[in-house]
């Protein structure tokens with residue numbers, strides 16, 4: 001038996017309804033490379049739900065981010081992103097290697113770019129010695145589980161517009177953001193030119209999307225995708241589950257559950273009184289500092305990551321298969337280890 005994991009929403013399996021949808025299309029023959037009826041249906045659904053002009057299925061979220069960058073930027077242009085962003089710190093230089101552009105990391109508070117600092121980084125316009133800033137990427141929810149409000153996104157979009165920048169949203173967990181902000185995808189992305197939209201963190205097996213909202217940026221999408229080795233063949237098995245994900249608000253049910261489990265966890269740990277929280281809990285993760293010996297003991301029963309080896313800040317993240325019982329067991333264990341250690 002594996003340990004219960006609060007390490008990542010990626011540690012949950014495939015959501016049963018999505019797996020059923022995949023199995024259901026495992027019969028007969030179907031066209032490949034997004035030409036099958038399910039991929040065509042999914043594309044129409046995505047275009048309508050995101051008010052978009054084109055979309056492309058790719059294998060993973062890194063590819064979606066890199067392809068968005070390729071679509072928008074020339075090699076002499078630069079991308080502004082947060083210093084905590086997946087693009088800047090977790091993609092092994094793929095945007096720099098594949099899109100061939102410069103990334104400029106902006107300072108953040110709890111993963112959110114400081115809005116007043118954005119314009120300080122748009123410098124040396126027209127200077128041939130300097131990469132020209134052309135796009136800003138925000139992650140929603142951020143890598144620290146925080147959210148930009150709709151008003152903040154509008155404010156960022158205004159800055160982009162007045163400085164001739166495209167706006168990209170890394171939505172690897174977009175469902176969690178939409179659920180938390182109580183809005184639909186269309187509202188959430190309405191100021192964006194490009195969106196990376198993920199499913200794996202909400203229960204799909206594989207397959208994320210490049211979503212193009214600005215008609216000027218759709219040129220070359222399918223060619224860039226193929227060149228980047230990101231065109232899957234048997235796309236029906238990736239598309240059918242995502243149709244199900246978007247149907248009957250299943251995405252919302254999953255995201256709400258993940259977010260609720262994070263709130264339950266936070267409330268449980270808050271009651272213990274000695275846990276220091278390091279970030280607000282706005283989506284499906286809780287960041288806090290746990291004493292080192294407690295971490296060692298907890299790790300015998302639960303998996304989770306130490307996010308900062310210096311401070312022992314840990315990330316506790318809830319996937320769709322995390323239950324209230326798991327949360328209760330975790331909190332009880334933290335409490336009992338703590339009591340054991342503090343009782344003389």
Ligand SMILES: Cc1ncc(COP(=O)(O)O)c(C=O)c1O
Nearest residue numbers: 060061062063086139143170172
């Ligand atoms: C914010 C964010 N963006 C993108 C990704 C996509 O990553 P992958 O390429 O592993 O699907 C992740 C995965 O952890 C992420 O957290």
